[in-house]
Structures are given as structure tokens and as C-alpha cells.
Amino acid sequence: MPKRELLLGDEALALGALHAGLSGVFAYPGTPSTEITEYIQGHPLAAERNVHRTWSTNEKTAMEEALGMSFVGKRALVCMKHVGLNVAADAFVNSGMTGAHGGLVVVVADDPSMHSSQNEQDSRFYGQFALIPTFEPSTQQETYDMIQEAFDLSERYQIPVLMRLTTRMAHSRAVVEVREPKAENPLSYPQKARQWVLMPGNSRLRYKELIADNERLELEAAESRFNHYAEGGDKRLGIIASGIAYNYLMENYPDGCPYPVLKISQYPLPKELVRRLAAECHELLVIEEGQPFIEQAIRGVLPEPLKIRGRMSGELPRTGELTPDSVRAALGLAPHRAHAASQIVVPRPPALCQGCGHRDMYTALTEVVREFPNGKVFSDIGCYTLGWLAPFHAIDTCVDMGASITMAIGAAHAGQHPSVAVIGDSTFTHSGMTGLLDAVNEGANITVVISDNLTTGMTGGQDSAGTGRLEQICAGIGVDPAHIRVVVPLPKNREEMKRIIREEIAYKGVSVIIPRRECIQTAKRHAAARNKK
Amino acid sequence: MKKDIILSGVGGQGILSIATVIGRAALAEGLQIKQAEVHGMSQRGGDVQSHLRISSSEIRSDLIPRGGADLIVSLEPMEALRYLPWLSAEGWVVTNTVPFVNIPNYPDEKALDAELHALPHVVLLDADALAREAASPRSANMALLGATAPLLDIAAERLEEGIRAIFARKGDAVVEANLAAFRAGYETAKKQTAR
Numbered sequence: 001m002p003k004r005e006l007l008l009g010d011e012a013l014a015l016g017a018l019h020a021g022l023s024g025v026f027a028y029p030g031t032p033s034t035e036i037t038e039y040i041q042g043h044p045l046a047a048e049r050n051v052h053r054t055w056s057t058n059e060k061t062a063m064e065e066a067l068g069m070s071f072v073g074k075r076a077l078v079c080m081k082h083v084g085l086n087v088a089a090d091a092f093v094n095s096g097m098t099g100a101h102g103g104l105v106v107v108v109a110d111d112p113s114m115h116s117s118q119n120e121q122d123s124r125f126y127g128q129f130a131l132i133p134t135f136e137p138s139t140q141q142e143t144y145d146m147i148q149e150a151f152d153l154s155e156r157y158q159i160p161v162l163m164r165l166t167t168r169m170a171h172s173r174a175v176v177e178v179r180e181p182k183a184e185n186p187l188s189y190p191q192k193a194r195q196w197v198l199m200p201g202n203s204r205l206r207y208k209e210l211i212a213d214n215e216r217l218e219l220e221a222a223e224s225r226f227n228h229y230a231e232g233g234d235k236r237l238g239i240i241a242s243g244i245a246y247n248y249l250m251e252n253y254p255d256g257c258p259y260p261v262l263k264i265s266q267y268p269l270p271k272e273l274v275r276r277l278a279a280e281c282h283e284l285l286v287i288e289e290g291q292p293f294i295e296q297a298i299r300g301v302l303p304e305p306l307k308i309r310g311r312m313s314g315e316l317p318r319t320g321e322l323t324p325d326s327v328r329a330a331l332g333l334a335p336h337r338a339h340a341a342s343q344i345v346v347p348r349p350p351a352l353c354q355g356c357g358h359r360d361m362y363t364a365l366t367e368v369v370r371e372f373p374n375g376k377v378f379s380d381i382g383c384y385t386l387g388w389l390a391p392f393h394a395i396d397t398c399v400d401m402g403a404s405i406t407m408a409i410g411a412a413h414a415g416q417h418p419s420v421a422v423i424g425d426s427t428f429t430h431s432g433m434t435g436l437l438d439a440v441n442e443g444a445n446i447t448v449v450i451s452d453n454l455t456t457g458m459t460g461g462q463d464s465a466g467t468g469r470l471e472q473i474c475a476g477i478g479v480d481p482a483h484i485r486v487v488v489p490l491p492k493n494r495e496e497m498k499r500i501i502r503e504e505i506a507y508k509g510v511s512v513i514i515p516r517r518e519c520i521q522t523a524k525r526h527a528a529a530r531n532k533k
Numbered sequence: 534m535k536k537d538i539i540l541s542g543v544g545g546q547g548i549l550s551i552a553t554v555i556g557r558a559a560l561a562e563g564l565q566i567k568q569a570e571v572h573g574m575s576q577r578g579g580d581v582q583s584h585l586r587i588s589s590s591e592i593r594s595d596l597i598p599r600g601g602a603d604l605i606v607s608l609e610p611m612e613a614l615r616y617l618p619w620l621s622a623e624g625w626v627v628t629n630t631v632p633f634v635n636i637p638n639y640p641d642e643k644a645l646d647a648e649l650h651a652l653p654h655v656v657l658l659d660a661d662a663l664a665r666e667a668a669s670p671r672s673a674n675m676a677l678l679g680a681t682a683p684l685l686d687i688a689a690e691r692l693e694e695g696i697r698a699i700f701a702r703k704g705d706a707v708v709e710a711n712l713a714a715f716r717a718g719y720e721t722a723k724k725q726t727a728r
Contacts, residue, residue: 004560006556008570034572115571172569173556173569175566248593250594336599336600336601338620342614344614344640344644344645348543348578348612349636350544350578352578383577
């Protein structure tokens with residue numbers, strides 16, 4: 001009997017990759033993708049084979065490291081959240097041009113409804129844009145099976161494969177049947193060496209091949225076992241359902257769907273199957289998680305030969321993740337009978353933990369900034385973004401990884417004072433260091449607070465790339481060591497912190513203040529581990 | 534069999550441990566399981582919920598449809614009420630009665646109590662006190678699991694095996710504390726559900 005395990009979608013993917021002969025996982029933590037790398041880090045097979053599994057500094061370095069591993073013939077996995085693909089985009093798009101050698105799979109976990117993210121971007125557009133085949137599983141079992149096929153396809157076509165998860169797939173558990181692990185690939189080198197040097201002459205040749213391959217990959221998708229066409233007796237409607245949306249469709253038809261259904265989990269979109277469905281049915285309904293990727297492709301601009309319904313027409317909500325209920329409404333089925341909502345329940349937003357050092361940092365910082373008529377605080381991505389909420393109301397912006405320092409620079413050049421940046425230690429090494437170099441070179445009059453909790457806190461406490469070296473890094477970049485100030489963010493040190501913040505805001509130039517105290521969550525875990533010994 | 538369960542509480546209270554124990558027990562029984570969890574930013578002291586579905590036949594959606602839940606199991610009373618639109622007409626609410634007040638506009642506790650008592654099928658318990666008396670205040674989540682057990686259609690022994698498995702690495706004392714809390718919750722609920 002095959003072994004059955006209860007796995008998160010992220011874990012099913014990780015285990016599938018290990019069983020496919022993975023030699024390295026490269027990633028920067030990001031919800032909802034973090035558990036993929038963590039699972040590999042904790043798995044005995046990864047230790048036994050010494051699979052590379054430490055965190056990278058950001059998604060771009062991760063993508064490039066994986067591409068290097070693929071170049072020498074081994075199977076490599078890159079994992080990130082959707083906005084991480086923006087950071088890795090240069091490497092990702094160009095990896096379509098170089099192609100892969102050892103199997104290379106890029107897993108991107110999208111976050112529709114923005115549970116832990118700043119937007120709802122849909123990674124399938126990136127796959128299409130880069131001419132990279134894309135997989136989108138519907139179940140945890142399919143995730144486990146699909147990652148192995150993704151590596152095979154990557155090697156067969158010598159191209160990276162994008163695997164798109166969404167929050168509910170990444171963070172939902174189900175029973176998965178697992179197989180025996182395969183061996184790792186030996187070292188080997190690409191036969192088509194020329195396309196790995198993307199000089200214009202080489203790129204022009206390669207681009208034509210890439211386009212031709214894309215057409216063959218569409219035929220593969222039409223034949224794929226992950227895409228299937230189910231006949232249905234009632235042709236008034238034809239349904240296209242992709243990825244996890246397929247589950248919400250079938251939930252509403254426990255005895256089988258009466259309409260023909262085209263399930264899509266592999267792209268390029270197989271146009272032949274879409275045409276077949278359109279020819280058989282009077283109307284189409286497109287159900288997809290995220291942005292209307294398929295719907296937009298088949299709808300176009302010109303008048304339609306038949307009615308297409310979906311997120312763009314308003315039958316399904318234009319934003320937010322799908323639910324079995326929103327899909328039910330689009331299918332024209334009556335809602336289930338449900339209890340009335342309670343009238344006394346109020347929202348309970350997330351908050352910084354009691355005892356967290358960011359709290360003490362913000363208390364001191366806001367008290368000083370409010371001494372000025374127009375102090376502005378540019379913040380960044382991490383737990384400390386919660387400083388926008390009550391009681392702190394401490395920050396004015398949060399945009400993308402690293403934007404705190406660079407936006408403070410731009411504002412300072414326009415005459416803003418004080419122009420303060422607040423960034424965490426892990427975000428600083430991810431994307432803040434280059435901005436700090438700009439600040440030094442441009443003599444920007446800014447005050448940078450690197451709130452150092454010695455970890456990547458928001459995603460659960462992963463290692464932070466610059467721990468123990470932040471002062472050295474800042475000094476190396478060129479910040480005057482006299483204006484690199486370290487404080488311990490505790491209530492008893494509040495007056496000292498305020499004095500230092502005042503002094504550094506008064507200093508005309510780049511100063512860095514590092515409030516340093518371990519994350520309260522990792523500190524608890526470390527204390528428990530010590531007690532056990 | 535089919536049980537659709539909404540687990541709810543405040544980030545950090547330990548609803549995922551309840552889900553893990555039920556999941557292990559269901560796996561041991563050869564049942565199908567789907568369990569959608571909340572990770573990341575939404576966990577920090579905010580409301581958290583998990584959709585846990587157990588069935589002897591194939592489960593499609595990772596999310597429970599509105600009006601479909603057989604059980605709401607909550608570590609916090611207001612959080613139990615938050616998910617009422619998911620509860621089926623015959624569904625049960627099993628909740629801890631101890632409010633977790635970390636917001637300035639937390640509702641009036643009398644009104645909260647009245648709404649909970651007005652539900653047709655409800656098990657109310659002070660899981661914190663039960664756990665404290667039985668063993669350790671940190672086992673309140675296992676007291677709540679115990680209170681859910683009579684409504685689960687999974688043998689209590691299976692759930693106890695699950696508790697042993699997930700707490701084993703923390704030592705025998707922790708396992709025993711959690712088992713004691715589980716049993717205390719079980720006894721309390723049996724009295725309230727036997728009518």
C-alpha cells in the first residue's frame with residue numbers, strides 16, 4: 001500500500017521536489033510560500049543528500065543561484081511569494097531566454113484577497129510574458145505529482161517551468177500518496193552553450209526558438225493529463241475552471257456537473273480545447289483564482305461570437321479570492337440556508353506582539369517625529385508595517401521591499417525634513433543596502449532606522465542574512481561610523497532612544513540608528529530549546 | 534461520514550494544534566481530510582480561523598460553504614459568533630467562554646453571553662479554568678478539543694493517540710497535562726450534549 005501523508009500544499013510540493021531528485025532549493029521567505037523551503041530544511045532526505053537549503057538574501061539572488069545549479073545539470077527549485085517575482089523578474093524573464101539544463105522549477109505563491117500582501121498580482125501573466133510554461137495544481141496530490149512532471153518537462157524542453165500556487169492551495173492540508181525518491185542528476189553541461197550568453201546576436205536566434213517551443217508547449221498542454229475535458233449533457237453552458245477554482249465548481253455539484261467542463265492546470269492555454277468547448281456550448285463561464293487571465297485571453301476586444309461570463313463581466317467578484325459560495329452564485333444555484341451574522345462581532349486586526357522591540361522603537365520615534373510640524377516616516381515590508389495601526393500611527397508609507405530608504409532619499413531631495421526610513425534587518429539586506437549606497441553617494445539628509453530583531457519575523461522567524469554584521473555593512477557602504485548608533489529598544493531606555501533619534505535627525509547627512517532586540521517569538525522558542533537541554 | 538468544522542480563535546491561542554490532532558486521528562481512521570489554515574501577517578493577535586473537513590468520500594473545496602459547517606469550535610467566544618453564517622441549521626457551537634480582549638471596542642460580555650445561550654445547539658465551557666484545574670493553563674486548547682470529541686464521530690482513543698503523538702517531543706509531563714485537559718473537556722461536554 002502506498003504511504004499516505006497529511007501535507008500542506010507547500011509541503012506536498014517540497015516533498016515532490018525532494019522525491020524528484022532535487023539538489024537545491026533557493027528562496028527568500030514570503031507568505032504563503034515559506035513552508036516549502038522550511039519543509040525541505042527539516043526533511044531527513046535533504047540532510048542525507050546534503051541538498052542545498054539555506055535562505056538566499058532575496059528572490060533575485062535565489063533565482064540566479066538556481067539557474068547556476070540548473071546550468072550544471074542538477075535539479076533546482078526556487079520559491080517565493082508573488083511580489084517576490086517582481087524582485088526576481090530580471091533573472092526570471094531572462095531564464096526563458098537562456099533556458100534551463102537540469103530541471104528548473106520556479107514556484108510562486110499568489111495571495112488573492114491579500115491575506116499577507118500588498119497586491120493581488122497573478123503570476124500566470126509572468127509565465128506568458130516570459131514564454132515559460134506554467135502549472136497550476138488543483139489538489140495537494142496533484143501538487144505532489146505535478147512538481148515531478150514539471151522537472152521532467154523542464155529537462156525535456158530545456159526550459160524553466162513556473163508553478164503557480166495560491167494561498168488556499170499553499171496553506172491547506174490533505175492526504176497525499178507518496179512514491180519512492182529518485183536519485184539526483186549527475187553534473188553535466190548544456191549542449192546548446194551559445195544561448196547561455198545573452199549577447200544580442202545569440203538572443204535573436206534563441207528568441208525565435210523560444211517562440212517555436214512555446215507553440216509545442218501549447219500542444220503538450222492540450223495533451224496533458226492535468227488539463228481535461230469532461231463531457232456534460234447540458235450545453236447551455238460550458239465551464240472553464242482552473243487550479244483551485246475547479247474544486248469550488250465541483251463542490252457545488254456533488255453528483256457531477258451537468259455542463260461540459262474544461263479543467264485547466266497547465267499553460268500555455270490549450271486554445272484547441274477552448275475552441276472545442278465554445279463550439280459545443282451556448283455560453284461560457286470562466287472560473288479562475290486571481291486575475292482574469294484566461295477570461296481576458298478568450299474575450300479579447302472585438303464583439304464576441306458567444307457570451308463569456310466571469311470576473312470581468314461581474315458574475316464572479318472582480319477582486320478577492322473565490323469561495324464555494326461566490327462560484328455557486330455564478331452558477332445560478334440558490335444559496336445554502338445559513339445562520340444570520342451576529343450583529344455584535346467587531347473586527348480584530350492583527351497587532352505587534354506584546355513585548356516586541358518594534359513597539360518601543362515606534363513609541364520613541366513617534367514622540368520625536370511629532371516634535372516637528374511635518375515629520376514623515378517611510379516604512380517597509382515586515383511586522384513593523386503594523387506600526388500604521390493604533391496606537392502608534394507611526395508610518396506614512398509602505399510600498400515594496402526596500403522602498404523606505406529610497407523614498408526617504410527622494411523626499412529629502414525635495415526638501416522634506418525630517419525624512420525618516422524604518423526598515424527591518426532582513427528587509428534591509430534583501431533590498432535596502434543599495435538604497436543606502438545611493439543615500440551616501442548623494443549626501444541625502446535622511447535618518448534610517450534599521451529595527452533589528454535578529455530574524456525574518458513576519459514569516460515566522462527564519463535566519464536573517466545580515467545578523468551580527470549590520471554596523472559593518474553600513475560602515476562599508478560609507479555611512480560615517482559616528483552616525484551609526486545602536487540602542488536597545490526597551491521601555492527603560494526610551495529617553496536615551498529619543499535623545500539619539502533627535503541628535504541624528506539634527507545631523508545633516510545619512511545616519512543609521514539600529515534598535516536591536518531579539519524578536520519576542522524567536523526569543524521564546526530559543527528559551528524553550530535551552531530549557532529542554 | 535462527513536464533518537465540516539470551523540476552528541476559530543485569536544492568533545497564538547493554539548487552534549492549529551486542535552486541527553493537527555483531529556487530522557491525525559482522521560488519517561488513522563482512513564478518512565479524507567482537507568484543512569485550510571491561516572499563516573503570516575493575519576496571525577499576529579488578529580482573528581484566525583481554520584476550515585477542517587473530514588469525510589469518508591472525496592472532498593472537493595478546501596473551504597467550507599456558508600451554511601455547511603457541522604461544528605464551530607472556538608477558543609474565544611466572540612470569535613465563535615464571527616463564523617455563524619457558516620454554521621448549518623443543525624450545527625453545534627463548542628466554545629471557550631473566556632473573552633480575549635485585545636481591542637478597545639470588544640462587545641459587552643452580557644450581550645455576548647446572551648447570543649451564545651440563544652444558539653439551538655451549543656456547548657459552553659471555561660476551557661482556561663478546566664485546563665488549569667486538570668493540569669496546566671496552557672492546555673486550554675486540548676480541553677476544548679475534549680469538549681468537541683463527543684460530537685466528532687471519531688473515537689476518543691484515536692484523538693488521545695493524536696495528542697500523544699504531537700506532544701511526544703515535549704516530554705511525558707506535557708503529554709499527560711494535555712490528556713488530562715482533554716478528558717476534563719470531554720466530561721463537561723458529555724453532560725451538555727446528552728439531552
